[in-house]
Amino acid sequence: MPVGRKxxxxxxxxxxxxxxxxxxxxxxxxxxVIGFSETxxxxxxxxxxxxxxxxxxxxxxxxxxxxxLHFTSSPSDLTRADIVYISVDVPTDDEGQSDLTRIRAxxxxxxxxxxxxALLVILCQVPPGFTRALDFPKERLYYQVETLVFGRAxxxxxxxxxxxxxCADAAEPLPGKYRALLEAFDCPILPMRxxxxxxxKISINCCLVASLSTANxxxxxxxxxxxxxSEIVPxxxxxxxxxxxxxxxxxxxxxxxxxxxxxxxxxRFAEANGTDGGVVEAWISNSKWRKDxxxxxxxxLVRPMLPGRPRVAILGLAYKENTHSLKNAPSxxxxxxxxxxADIKVFDPxxxxxxxxxxxxxxxxxxxxxxxDVLFLxxxxxxxxxxxxxxxxxxxxxxxxxxxxxxxxNDTARAAGFAHFMLGRPxxxx
Numbered sequence: 001m002p003v004g005r006k007x008x009x010x011x012x013x014x015x016x017x018x019x020x021x022x023x024x025x026x027x028x029x030x031x032x033v034i035g036f037s038e039t040x041x042x043x044x045x046x047x048x049x050x051x052x053x054x055x056x057x058x059x060x061x062x063x064x065x066x067x068x069l070h071f072t073s074s075p076s077d078l079t080r081a082d083i084v085y086i087s088v089d090v091p092t093d094d095e096g097q098s099d100l101t102r103i104r105a106x107x108x109x110x111x112x113x114x115x116x117x118a119l120l121v122i123l124c125q126v127p128p129g130f131t132r133a134l135d136f137p138k139e140r141l142y143y144q145v146e147t148l149v150f151g152r153a154x155x156x157x158x159x160x161x162x163x164x165x166x167c168a169d170a171a172e173p174l175p176g177k178y179r180a181l182l183e184a185f186d187c188p189i190l191p192m193r194x195x196x197x198x199x200x201k202i203s204i205n206c207c208l209v210a211s212l213s214t215a216n217x218x219x220x221x222x223x224x225x226x227x228x229x230s231e232i233v234p235x236x237x238x239x240x241x242x243x244x245x246x247x248x249x250x251x252x253x254x255x256x257x258x259x260x261x262x263x264x265x266x267x268r269f270a271e272a273n274g275t276d277g278g279v280v281e282a283w284i285s286n287s288k289w290r291k292d293x294x295x296x297x298x299x300x301l302v303r304p305m306l307p308g309r310p311r312v313a314i315l316g317l318a319y320k321e322n323t324h325s326l327k328n329a330p331s332x333x334x335x336x337x338x339x340x341x342a343d344i345k346v347f348d349p350x351x352x353x354x355x356x357x358x359x360x361x362x363x364x365x366x367x368x369x370x371x372x373d374v375l376f377l378x379x380x381x382x383x384x385x386x387x388x389x390x391x392x393x394x395x396x397x398x399x400x401x402x403x404x405x406x407x408x409x410n411d412t413a414r415a416a417g418f419a420h421f422m423l424g425r426p427x428x429x430x
Contacts (some may be wrong), residue, residue: 007031008177011081013110014038014102015046015071018123018148019087024061025157027069029184034081035071043073056322056349057154075113082177084114084364085123085144086396092257092327096264098127104323111136119178125205125258126267128198131166138168142178143194145201150256160261160300162188166197205262206280209254211247213283216290219250219424229424252330252378252404253291255319258283262326291330294376294402295337297421306373310342313372315365316332316379317348317356322358324350331378335359345372349381381407389416 007030012023015037027033042052051059062069070077078084088102103124114120122131122143123351131143143166147156163182165174170191174182184190192200219229229250237244254260263280270277303310319329326332331346338344345360347368353361362368365387369375375396377384389412390400399416401408404423413420421427 008082008181009034009080010181011036011078011084012087012123013075013078013084013106014086014088014124015042015052016089017055017089017150017153018089018146019085020046020051020053021055021148021153021157022085022087022123022128022146023069024058024065025154026159026181027065028061031068031181031184033069034077035069036075036078036110037071037073040073040110043071046071054322055153055325056151061154061158072142075109078110079115080112081115081117081118083121083181084110085121086110087123088125090124090261092261092264096257096260097268098125098261098265100126100130107134119175121178125201125261126198128195128202128269130192130322131198132168138420139172140175142167142174143158143197145197148258150325151320151371158185160185160187162190164200165189165191166194166199167191170195170196202262202265205259206266209259209263209283209287212251212254214284215248215250215424216253217286220290220293222424223427226426228426250404251290252293252333252423253287253289254284255291255328255330256325257327260287291333292337293423294330294334294378294404297402297427298376299337301421301427302374302419305400306398308316311371312338312342312344312374312376313362313368313370313396314344314346314370314376314378314385315348317346317351318379318381321379321381324355326351326355329379334376334378342374345370348379349383366391369395371395371397374400374402377401377403377405377407380407389413389418393417 008030011034012019012028013036015035023035033417049062061317076180086103086106088106090103093099119140119142120136123146125146131141134141145164147160149156170193174191222229233248236242236246238250263284266280267277312332314331317326317329317331319325319327328349345362345368347362347365365384369392384407387408389408393416399418401413402421406422408420410420410422
């Protein structure tokens with residue numbers, strides 16, 4: 001900011017996962033922020049510091065900036081904001097389609113109170129064509145690609161690698177107050193037309209899915225032919241056409257909601273416009289197949305060795321570490337596969353009984369493992385990496401660990417007599 005120029009006041013409408021982390025990150029850069037929540041109860045809780053979500057570093061960063069972030073449930077408080085972001089999460093259904101009801105509802109409440117020069121920025125993920133169709137002066141309307149990644153939301157919001165900004169006319173310079181805000185994050189700014197920005201987010205996720213699907217497909221081949229995916233990855237990272245930052249870690253298919261939503265969006269647009277979306281359908285099929293890996297290992301290789309009704313421990317219910325979300329979680333697929341054929345005890349550091357009330361929840365990882373014949377580690381929580389193999393050996397009755405992410409050291413587990421199954425490693429070495 002030039003010396004003497006006052007920083008713009010920033011509003012965020014929607015204190016969801018996206019809105020709250022974004023608001024706190026902007027506050028941390030010295031901007032005054034107005035955080036609008038749709039309910040009085042949530043506003044009261046936020047003022048007390050009761051966070052409705054969990055994210056690493058979020059409580060600490062919020063506590064470090066007590067005077068610049070004001071929570072409110074009154075839309076009129078946003079009148080004095082220079083820039084207002086629409087920042088509600090966009091839920092997806094089982095078909096990967098976005099439910100835009102909440103975005104439209106909050107727009108109906110917020111737009112009438114905006115100042116005559118205020119900028120409106122759509123931060124939510126929306127399908128191509130959404131932003132231009134809004135009834136709002138286009139010279140004050142922008143779409144900004146969000147950077148939300150569950151479990152890394154603060155890190156991504158505070159240190160974005162770039163900003164992608166959709167505009168009515170990308171040739172026109174951004175307004176000074178908007179540019180001042182974005183430049184404070186010290187990253188490249190890429191203005192483009194609305195539709196390009198909306199499709200850019202989907203394009204990024206499609207490239208991510210291609211990397212994930214490549215890793216999953218070839219890691220499975222490794223399991224069958226005696227190759228080791230961990231030995232292949234360094235060769236790919238050194239290839240300049242792929243690069244060291246490619247996501248090449250095999251996993252249990254696509255989880256969460258965003259990637260599957262974008263794939264479903266591309267298929268719908270391809271069908272509507274007569275283009276070929278076959279490769280995207282193949283990615284979805286590959287994801288569903290890979291998500292079933294823990295249960296197939298259990299069914300084909302472990303269960304035949306167990307007499308009677310087995311006892312099963314599952315560590316990790318969230319779809320990935322550092323989040324409470326169960327959206328499309330591999331653990332749910334595993335639970336469906338096991339059905340009523342085993343006695344199951346589960347533990348997750350965050351997901352508790354309220355989220356899955358029908359399960360037997362343990363108070364700790366080792367308590368879940370007590371007398372278990374088989375252990376599944378279905379979420380790579382950092383705490384699970386610290387579990388001692390000797391403690392598992394003492395707690396468990398059986399000696400089978402299905403550990404797709406390799407949280408337990410393979411050599412130590414095998415030395416202790418465990419059959420240890422990992423993604424991308426020859427199954428015969430388990």
